[in-house]
Amino acid sequence: MLTLGTTVLGVDDLPRALAFWSAALDYRPRREPDDDWVILDPVSGTGASLALQLGRAQVSLPPRMHLDLYADDQAAEIERLLALGARHIDWDRYPPDADYVILEDTEGNRFCVIDTTMSPGG
Numbered sequence: 001m002l003t004l005g006t007t008v009l010g011v012d013d014l015p016r017a018l019a020f021w022s023a024a025l026d027y028r029p030r031r032e033p034d035d036d037w038v039i040l041d042p043v044s045g046t047g048a049s050l051a052l053q054l055g056r057a058q059v060s061l062p063p064r065m066h067l068d069l070y071a072d073d074q075a076a077e078i079e080r081l082l083a084l085g086a087r088h089i090d091w092d093r094y095p096p097d098a099d100y101v102i103l104e105d106t107e108g109n110r111f112c113v114i115d116t117t118m119s120p121g122g
Contacts, residue, residue, distance in 0.1 A: 006039060007048065007067065010055035011107040014038065016085075017052045020106045023084050025050065025069075059108040067111040074101065074115035081113065 011017035018038055021027060027040035027050060036054035041047075071077040078101055082088065089102040089110060099118035104110045 005049065006051045008051040008053050009105075009107070009109050010057055010059075011052050011109075012054070013107065014052060014054050016106050020085050021050060021052065024081055024086070024105075059110075063110050066109070068100070068114050069111055070114050070116045072116050074113055074117075078103065078113050 021040055026043050028043055030039040030041050039049055039051045041049050081103055085106045086103040089104055091102055099115045100112040102110055102112055
């Protein structure tokens with residue numbers, strides 16, 4: 001049996017990415033970061049882990065993978081993430097009823113902020 005353990009993001013500036021994702025998700029390093037690697041876990045103790053790995057690969061656009069972050073107050077979370085250093089992505093293909101907004105982190109890794117109040121059963 002397999003289970004999904006940790007999602008790994010490639011980054012160019014590990015301290016900057018560590019600061020962003022720790023604040024964005026309320027995560028903390030599992031242990032002292034290495035020079036090229038850190039695993040972040042939720043402060044609450046529940047949820048998926050996120051690892052940051054120093055890498056030299058360029059960000060692929062459009063990305064082959066991205067994170068979906070669920071928000072019960074999408075506008076407030078987007079404002080908070082932008083204040084932390086995220087950037088808004090201009091994209092002309094949003095459907096009229098989109099429940100998501102595309103942002104990118106300090107390293108150019110794209111992610112969606114999903115409005116869970118618009119989702120069925122949300």
